[in-house]
Amino acid sequence: MSEENITLTPKDFATDQDVRWCPGCGDYSILKQVQTIMPELDVPKEDIVFISGIGCSSRFPYYMNTYGMHSIHGRATSVASGLKLANPNTSVWVVTGDGDGLSIGGNHLIHLLRRNLDVNILLFNNEIYGLTKGQYSPTSPVGQVTKSSPMGAIDHPFNPLALALGADATFIARTADRDPLHQREMLLRSHKHKGSSFLEIYQNCNVFNDGAFEVMTDKKGRPFTTLYLEHGKPLVFANGEKGIILDGLKPKVVNLGADYSESDLWIHDEHDQTKAYILTRMFEDPQDGLPRPFGVLYSEERPLYEDLLEGQLVSAKAIKGEGNLDALIAGSNTWDVK
C-alpha cells in the first residue's frame, strides 16, 4: 500500500467537492498545506481520517479525499477518541475552531489531552465564530465588538496553549495560516509526535474578523512581534537584533550586540515544562515588548492511551485466555434440571 502511496501527490488528497469558504479565507492556505504534507506522511491514504465538529473550519473533511467525518459541534475530539481506540492503526486528524474546540468542545479537548491518545488536533483560531456569522469566541480579546457584543466583549479570553498545558498536553505548538512553510513543518511535527498534538493555527477570517493577527502575520511587523522557536537554539527575533533572556523567572527582551550575545540567551528546550509555561504566557501583554512564540513550545513522551488499553486486552488474554463465549454465557454457577 505505502508503495502505491509514494506516487501520490497533494492533488490526490483533494475531493471533487467545491470548496465553499469565503474568498480570501485563511482556511484555504491551511487546506493547501495539509494536502501538501499528506504524501510525505508515509501513511496509506485509506488509513488517514479527518474528524471535525461544526464551523467554517470544520468543513475541512469534505475537501480531503480520505476517510472523514463532519460530526457535531464540539465533539470532534470525542469522536476521534472512539475512532482511535477502535482502529489504532489510523492517522487521526481533528480539525476544530476556537468555538468548536474551546467553547462547546472545551471539555472533550482537555480530556483527550490528558489521556494522550495519538491524535493530531488542528485548532483553527480566528478569534470569532465564523459559520454563525460573527459572534465573539472564547479567544476574542476583551473589548471586541461583534454581533453579540455590540458594546465590546467582557469575557477574559482563554490562552489556548496555557490551557492545553494545564491539561497536561504532551505536545503544544503554534503556527499561522500566512506562513505556509512553518505550517508544514508544524503539521509534520504534529504527525510525528506520538501522543496528542495540539497545534494552534492563527487563521484570518477576512469576513468577520479581518486582520486579527495582522501584527503577527504581516511581513513588516512580523519580525518584531513573533518569535520562532527551535529546540536547542537561543530565543532570537527582530531579524537577529533582539533576544530573550530569563531574568529569574521573567523573560526579558535584550538587544543583541554590545551587552548581550546569543550565548547569554534563553536556549529553547522543548522538554522543559516550566519554560513552556512561561512561553505560553508571552501572550497577554504586548506592551512588555515580548514577541509571541511560534513553533513547538512543549513536547513530552508519555504512554499512549490506546497502547495502555491494548496492553490490558493483551494481558487479560494472557491471564484468562482468549474469551470463550460459552463459558461467559454459563458463568460460574450453573445447575441442571432434568
Add this chain to the structure above:
Amino acid sequence: MSEENITLTPKDFATDQDVRWCPGCGDYSILKQVQTIMPELDVPKEDIVFISGIGCSSRFPYYMNTYGMHSIHGRATSVASGLKLANPNTSVWVVTGDGDGLSIGGNHLIHLLRRNLDVNILLFNNEIYGLTKGQYSPTSPVGQVTKSSPMGAIDHPFNPLALALGADATFIARTADRDPLHQREMLLRSHKHKGSSFLEIYQNCNVFNDGAFEVMTDKKGRPFTTLYLEHGKPLVFANGEKGIILDGLKPKVVNLGADYSESDLWIHDEHDQTKAYILTRMFEDPQDGLPRPFGVLYSEERPLYEDLLEGQLVSAKAIKGEGNLDALIAGSNTWDVK
C-alpha cells in the same frame, strides 16, 4: 440585617434534614467548617446561596440553612454563573466533586474561571465517584483498581490546580478535610477573594477510596509530605527541618541548618503566576521528595465579570437613556394607515 446576623451561630446554618453521608465520610468535616465560618462572613443569611451538581458532595446544599440548589450533574458552575449575574449581591458557593466538577462539568468550570465571576468553588476531591458507588474519576491515579477499572485505571489524571491556572483562574488554593483550622482559613480566604476562587479540598471517601490522602493527612507523615504556604514566608516543612529553594526553575528540597537558612529559601509570593505554576506541579512525582503544597498558591485581582456586565448596563442607560418600551416596540421606522 447584618446586625441580626451577628447573633447567628453555626447551628443556625444547619437544616432539619438528616445528613446522609456514610459514617466517617470526610464530607462531614467540611460541612462543619463551612457552617462554622458562615457567621463570620458578615453576609446576611438570606444572601448566601449554595449551588451543587450531583454526587455525594453535592448533597451539601440540603444541609445548609441558606438558599440552595442541588442542580444536575456537572452544571453547578453554570447555574451559579446565571445566579450571580442575576443577583450579584449574593454570596455564591459552588460545591462540586472531582467527577461533577472535572469530568462532566470540566468545561463550565474552566469557563467560569476565565470569566472571573465572584463565586467560591469548593471542589471535594476524593479521587473517586462516590455516589455511583466507586468508579475512578479524572483525579484517580493511574493504576487505581475500581469497579470500572478492574485492571487499573489507564487515564492520566488531571492536576486540578494546574488546570485551573491554565484556565486563567484568579485564585487557586488547596486544603484537606482532616485539617479543620486550615480549611477554615482557606474558606475565609476564598470568600474574601473578589473573583472566582477555586479551592480544592482533599476529602476522604472511606467507603470506596479510603486513605487516598493518607500520606498527606495522617499525623505522622504529614509534616514531610505537606507544605503550608503563607504569602511572604519561606517554603519550610518537615517541622522546620527542611525548606525549598528554586534552583533555576526547579524546586529543590534542602535541609535547614548547616548549609541553608530560611533566608535562602523560596519566599512564597501568591501573586507570581510562574511560581504558582511550579507549585501546582509539585504534585506528580513523590520520589523527588517534594511535599505537596497547601494554602493559597495563586491570587490575582482581575475585573469581575458581573461588574463589567453591570458597567455596560449603566453606560447603555447613560448613552441611550433608560429603556422606553413604547419606543422599542415602535422601532425607528413607522408609518400610519388612516
Add this chain to the structure above:
Amino acid sequence: MSQHEVSKVTILFSGDSGDGIQLTGSEFSHTAALYGNDLSTFPDFPAEIRAPQGTVAGVSGFKLNFGSEAIYTPGGSVDVLVVMNAAALKKNLSDLKEDGFIIANSAGFDKRNLKLAGYPDDSDVLSELRESHRVLDLDVTKLTREALKDSSLGTKDRDRSKNMFVLGFLYWIYGRSLDRTTQFLETKFAKKPEIASANITVLKAGYHYGETIEASLPRYIVKPAKLEAGTYRNISGNQGLAIGLIAAAEKSNLPLFYGSYPITPASDILHELSRHKNFGVKTFQAEDEIAAVTSAIGASFGGNLGVTASSGPGIALKTEAIGLAIMLELPLVIVNVQRGGPSTGLPTKTEQADLLQAVYGRNGEAPMPVIAAHSPSDTFSTAIEACKIAIEHMTPVMVLSDGYIANGSEPWKFPNAKDLPTINPPKAKLDGGEYLPYQRDEKLVRSWAVPGEAGGEHRVGGLEKEENTGNVSYDPENHERMVKIRAEKVQRIANSFTPLEMEEGETSGDILVLGWGSTFGAIKVAVRELRGDGVHVSHLHLRHVSPFPNDLEELLKSFKRVLIPEINNGQLVKLIRDQYLIDAKSLCKIQGLPFRSSEIKAAVMEEVRILTQMQES
C-alpha cells in the same frame, strides 16, 4: 402600454450574495408599506457565508408579496422574477408562474456566468427563455455605468449601485415614489455624500429607463390595502420575539436574563437583545447550550426572568436541564427557532419537525407547556404569553418558532406598552411563618422566594420532592402524587386560554384545516380562496400545542374531516389522533420550504373528493 390593476404581486429579487439583493428587497418593501400595501417578505440566504460568486450555491434571494388585500405569506409562485445573473435564473426559474415575467441583468449572462451557473457557456439562455416567458433583459451594469459616467467614483463603487437601477425600474413599473429610498440613501451614506448621490442617480436612471422603454411593458397598479387604521412598523420574527421578551420583563417587573449560545436561525435574538442593555437586559453568551439553559435557570432562581433560545441540535442539548426546571418549578422560557433536521440537517432552511421533541423529548414524566408563533409579528405576543405562563404558573415554557418566521417580516400594527397584559409573579409572602416552597395555590402553582429575601431560605433540586415541603422524598405514593400534580398543573394552564376562534369559516362543517406555527399564511390563503369557490372548509390555527385548549375537542368533532398540514413528516397529527381518536389526515412537506397555498388547496380538494365519494357510496 397597458396598466393592469392587480390585487397582489409576488416579486423575487435574486442575484449574487454581493449584489445587494436584501437591501433592494427591503427598500421595495418599505416603499410598498408606506404606500399602504399589505405585504410579507422572506429572505433566502445561501448556506455558505460567502459562497463562490456566480454559482447557484451563492444566490441570495428576497421574496416579497404585496397587495391591496390582506397578505399572509411571502407568496407562492412568483409573478416577477428579478435575476442579476445566470445562477439566479437557474435556481429560481421553476418558481416562476407560467405567465410570470422575468427581469434579467444581461451582464450576468456572459460566458463566465453561464458556466458558473451550469449552463453551456455558448447558450443564449435568455433568448431561449423568451419562447416560453415574458423576458425583459437589460444590461444593468452598462446602464449603471452610463448613468454614472460623470461620477468621480471608481468602477467598483459605481458597479455597487447597480441594484438601485433595478429598484428604480421596479418603482416605475409599480408607479411608486422614490422618496423613501432617496431619504434612506441620504441617511445611510450621510458620511459619504458621493456614494449617496451616485446611488440616487442610478435609482432615478432606473426609473427613467422605465419611462423611456415604456411602450413594450405592462405596468401594474396595486392599490393600497384596506388595513386597519393605526401606526405600523415592519418586523421580523426574531425581532418580534426579542422585543416581546423585553416587554414581558418590563410588564412583570423582572430583569431579563438571556443565556444563549449562537446557532442559526436563533442567533439574531441574541444580537437584538444585546443591543438593549439600557432596558437592563443581561445577555450571556454561554460556552454551550447546556450552560445557556442552566445559567438561565440559575438566573430564574436568583429572581430574574430566565430565557434561553436555540435551534434543533441546541435544544436537544438542553433537554436534561429543562427536566430540572420542571422539577424546580421555576419560570423559564425556552425558544426553539426550528430549522431543517435531523442532526445538523439543513441549518439555513425552515422546518416544523421539533414539535414532538418539544412535547415528549425529556426523560421521565416531564410535561411542559408548548406554544407556537404563527407569523413574524405574532412572535411578539407569543413571547409575552410564554413569559406570562412561565412566571404566573412557575414552569418552563417552550416557544416554537422556525426559520421561516424568524427571518420573514411583515407590517405590524404594534400595540401600546400600556395595553400589554400585566404579569404577576407569585412572590412568596414571607411574613415570618414557615415558607413551604412546594405549597400550591388553586392553580397548583407554588410561590417564589428569591435569594436576598429573609425568611425564604430553602433548597430545591432535581430529586423527587415531598409535597409542600419540597424536601427530598423517596416515598412511592408521594412520587405518584407529584407526577400527577405536575401534569395537572400544566393541564390547568388551559383554563386561562381565551376561547378558540376560527381563522376562516364556520365552527362546524365538512372539512377543517388545522394548523400550527408558520403554516398559518398558506392555510389562510388557501382556505379563503376555496371558500370563495364555495368549498365548505374552515381554518383553525393552534397557538397552544400543549396542553391543548379545552374547547378543541368539540370543534374537531364538528367536522367530517380534519386535515393537518405540517412542514414535517406528521407530528401534530399524532398528538391529535392520540388525544381525540379522530382520523385526522396529515399533509406533509419536508423540503426546508414553506407550503404554497396551492398545495394546501389541492389537499383540501382531495378531501372533498373523498367526502363526496363516501356520501355517494
Add this chain to the structure above:
Amino acid sequence: MSQHEVSKVTILFSGDSGDGIQLTGSEFSHTAALYGNDLSTFPDFPAEIRAPQGTVAGVSGFKLNFGSEAIYTPGGSVDVLVVMNAAALKKNLSDLKEDGFIIANSAGFDKRNLKLAGYPDDSDVLSELRESHRVLDLDVTKLTREALKDSSLGTKDRDRSKNMFVLGFLYWIYGRSLDRTTQFLETKFAKKPEIASANITVLKAGYHYGETIEASLPRYIVKPAKLEAGTYRNISGNQGLAIGLIAAAEKSNLPLFYGSYPITPASDILHELSRHKNFGVKTFQAEDEIAAVTSAIGASFGGNLGVTASSGPGIALKTEAIGLAIMLELPLVIVNVQRGGPSTGLPTKTEQADLLQAVYGRNGEAPMPVIAAHSPSDTFSTAIEACKIAIEHMTPVMVLSDGYIANGSEPWKFPNAKDLPTINPPKAKLDGGEYLPYQRDEKLVRSWAVPGEAGGEHRVGGLEKEENTGNVSYDPENHERMVKIRAEKVQRIANSFTPLEMEEGETSGDILVLGWGSTFGAIKVAVRELRGDGVHVSHLHLRHVSPFPNDLEELLKSFKRVLIPEINNGQLVKLIRDQYLIDAKSLCKIQGLPFRSSEIKAAVMEEVRILTQMQES
C-alpha cells in the same frame, strides 16, 4: 406441626444495610434453584451509599419469589417477612399479606432501634403486631452469640454471622439442605477458616433452632417446578445485557467498543464489560455522556460495534449525538436503563417513563428502532437483537431496560453460543469501482466502508446528504426524499420480525392486556390467574415498540377492549391510540415500584364490568 404444600412463596429479607441481607437472599435463592424451584428475585437498596444505621432510609431488602410452578415476578405481597430491626418492619409491614408471617430479630427492637425507626421508644411493637399477624420473634443476636460461645472470634465478627442464623432457620422451615451454602462459605472464606466455620456453625444453629421449637410453627413444602430440562444459571438484567453485547460482537465478528459514563442503574453494565477484556472488549469511561455516545459513534465509524448505555438524564444528553448517528447511518446501540424521573428523580427506583423520549425525543425527523427487554434474562437476547438490527440495518437502536429488570434476577436456561443468531455486517464491496456510501439495498440499507479499507475513502456528516453519493445537499426534493427513505428504512425492519405470539390466551376475545418491558411478569401472572377464573382475557407483550410489528394492528382490533399497564403516566398507550385509533385504556403506576399482579387483575375486572354493562345496555 403442620406441613403445608404451597405452589409459591414470596419472602422479603430486610434489615440494615450492614446486616448481610443481600447475601442471605441470594444464598436462599441459589439453594432454591438447585432444589429445582423456579424463582425471581429483586434487591431494594437504600438510596444512600450508607444511610445511617437503624433508620428507615437505611433499610436494605431482598425479595424472592420461588415456587413449584413457573415464576414470573419477584412477587407481590409478601408471605414471609424477615425483619432484622424495627426500621425494616416499619418500611415493609404494609407489604405483608393479611395472613402473612413475620420473623423478627427481637434484638433489633430495643429502644434505640425503635426510636431510629420512628416508633415510640417505649412501645412493644412486636406484641402489638401479634394481635393482627403471626409473628415469630427470636433474639438472633443472642442466639448467634450463644452458638459461637466457643469461637475465638471477637464480638464484632461473631455478630456479623447473624444473618446465617436466619438463613439456617428458613432452610429448616422450607426443608432445604445446607450443603450449597456450606460450600459457598467454605470457598468464600477459604483464607479465613475461622470465619467460615463460625458462619457454618451459626447456619446449623439456625436450622436446629427450627427443629427445637418446631411444634409452634408451620412448615411449608414447595416442590420442584416442572422446568424445561437443561442447564440453568442465575442472571440479572444488567449481566444479561452485558454478555448479550459480547455475544453479539462475537457473532458479528466486530470488536465491541463500549463508551459510557457511570449512572445508576446502568453502571453495572460498564463494570461487567470491563471485566471481559479477554474478549477484546474495549470499555471507555468517558468524561460525560456526550463523549460516551460520540466516542461510540467514532468507534463504529472505525469499524467496531459501538455501544453506549445510560439512564434518563444521561440519555437526554445523548440525544443530539443520536441524531447524528441517524444521519450517518452507522450501527450504534444505546441502552437506556430507565429509572424514576423526571430530572434526577428517584435514581434508585424503577420506571418506564422514557418511552416517548426514546421514540420522539430528537430534533428533526429522526426515527430509530426501539426495543424493550421484559425480564432479567430476556436482556440477553434483546441485546443481541438490538446489535443485529443496528449492524444489519446500519442504524442506531435504542434498547429499553429499567431498574427493576437491571437489578432483578432469575434462573435462565442459557443457550449455546453456536445457536445464537449470526450477524452479517453489510460490508462495502470495494472492487475498484466508485464507492457510493449512501447507495442502498432492497432493505434501504447502505454499505459500510471502514478506515483502513483502500478505495472506500468517503466523508459523512450531519448535514443532509444527497441520495447515493452522500454529498452535502440543500436540494429541497432530495431532503424530502431522504427523510422518507430514513423513515421507510426503519419501518422495513419490521418485515424481519417473527410473527407475534400471545403470552397468554387466544388471539381474539374480550380483553387484551398489552404490555411492554418489565410489566411482563405481573401481567402474565394476572392474566393466567384470571383465565383460571374463566375471564376472557389475553396477554400480548411487545418487544418492538418502534416500529410496531406489522401484525399488531389486526391483533389489537380482534379484541373488544385493550388495556395497557405501564410504570409511567401512559406512554405506549399514546403511540397505540395514535397509530390504530383504538380506545386503548391506560393503567398507570408511578411509584418507582413494579406492578403487582393484583393491581392488574383489578383493572382487568373493571374492564370486564364495563364490557358487561355495555353488553347489557
